Amino acid sequence: MPYSNLSALLAGTELTPLTQFCSQSWFDSRNNGDYPKWRQAVDALPQITASNTDLSTAVSIGTASDCDASTREQLREALQVMIPWRKGPFSLFGIDIDTEWRSDWKWDRVLPHISPLAGRKILDVGCGNGYHCFRMAGEGAQLALGIDSQLAYSMQFQAIKRYVPDTPVFVLPTTFEEALATLSTEPEAFDSVFSMGVLYHRRSPIDHLLQLKSCLRPGGELVLETLVVDGERGYALTPDDRYSRMRNVWFVPSCSTILSWLTRCGFKDCKVIDTGVTSLDEQRTTDWMRFQSLVDSLDPNDHSLTVEGLPAPQRAVFVATKP
Secondary structure (H helix, E strand, C coil), rough: CCCCCCCHHHHCCCCCHHHHHHHHHHHHCCCCCCHHHHHHHHHHCCCCCCCEEEECCCECCCCCCHHHHHHHHHHHHHHHHCCCCCCEEECCCCCEEEEEEHHHHHHHHHHHHHHCCCCCCEEECCCCCCCHHHHHHCCCCCEEEEEEHHHHHHHHHHHCCCCCCCCCCEECCHHHHHHHHCCCCCCCEEEEEEEEEEECCEEEHHHHHCCCCCCCEEEEEEEEEECCCCCCCCCCCCCCCCECCCCHHHHHHHHHHHHHHHHHHCCCCEEEEEEEEECCECCCCCCCCCCCHHHHHHEEEEEEEEEECCCCCCCEEEEEEEC
């Protein structure tokens, strides 16, 4: 398992207890019926040495000439066991994993507006398979630690990490709350904390913002990306049941409301750095994610509305600093 150097990176710090979430026993305890097939797929990945790696402009590892056709097919079959692939894209030895989300587009929008990541310890909450963590490493991060409770994403991460074992990127299969509960005090250990696509899934968004703040060192930077709607300060859409077919969406606030929440939580220098409507080119069905996607969540006659008749998804990115 590709977590062997995490213990060394966390040794002697208040974050050492987090290593329990990357043990074999922890993975076994997740009680997921698909885990054995994912484990078998990761174990079946062929040994290939990458002639080059690019984590700066993409997540691209090796070239097609690094292995023969039969080895590449063995790799493809193992990776396809882990479908659906939602965050990406990835390129491994000539195999292009065309994921549901063009997460690289979001990264390109965010990166110019945040503090340089070189040398930083970074926490990414709700990281999925760690795509953005790999991009953080490409910017020179000292540590990019992702947290996501979905075991499938941790297995996808393991598949990618197999071919860049020394990269300081890790995805822990646990919840943010479980991770914080293992620590005796507020960690205040990270230079940057990312929460992208998480806030609207939280029943208490204020508590989530305070938890994120507790992980930042003084002077550290929060990068927050979330669904938003048009509206005045104080307005937040609260769906009666589902939003864009998602049952677990509790609040979709306006940008000015989020700025007021950040200020109320004690952040300073709070600002919006990007807003936009999610396009059908940025989130869609592919051969690597064959299920419903954004188009299925929109009114077929009016893409400005969801199938529930609510405003279609808009997203905004905020940055703020812990005093």
